[in-house]
Amino acid sequence: MTGPQRRDFLLDSGAVSELARDREALDAYWVLLRTDYNGSMRVPDPVLTEVYTGDPRLDVVVDRLINEIDTGDVATPS
Numbered sequence: 001m002t003g004p005q006r007r008d009f010l011l012d013s014g015a016v017s018e019l020a021r022d023r024e025a026l027d028a029y030w031v032l033l034r035t036d037y038n039g040s041m042r043v044p045d046p047v048l049t050e051v052y053t054g055d056p057r058l059d060v061v062v063d064r065l066i067n068e069i070d071t072g073d074v075a076t077p078s
Contacts, residue, residue, distance in 0.1 A: 007037035013050040016043055020051075020061040026068075041069045 009029065011019070019026045019041075033039045043066065051062050 004036055004038040007033075007039040009033065009039060009041045011041055011043050011047065013047050016047060016051045016062060016065065020065040026065070043069065 009015075019029065029041065033041065048062075048066075052059050
């Protein structure tokens with residue numbers, strides 16, 4: 001048996017905004033990634049420019065999400 005198939009989730013601006021605000025949804029995605037898909041979450045660079053508002057009070061939740069995902073997973077798709 002080979003284990004779960006590798007799948008990475010490529011997040012769009014709506015997904016980043018929602019997961020940054022909703023910790024329960026983020027936790028559910030982490031469970032799926034670790035148990036069913038052996039994958040990671042990825043955020044293309046153009047999406048980051050869409051979700052950052054320039055207001056530190058609003059951007060802090062996006063920063064937390066990006067830090068949790070890990071900078072190694074933030075990438076521009078090829």
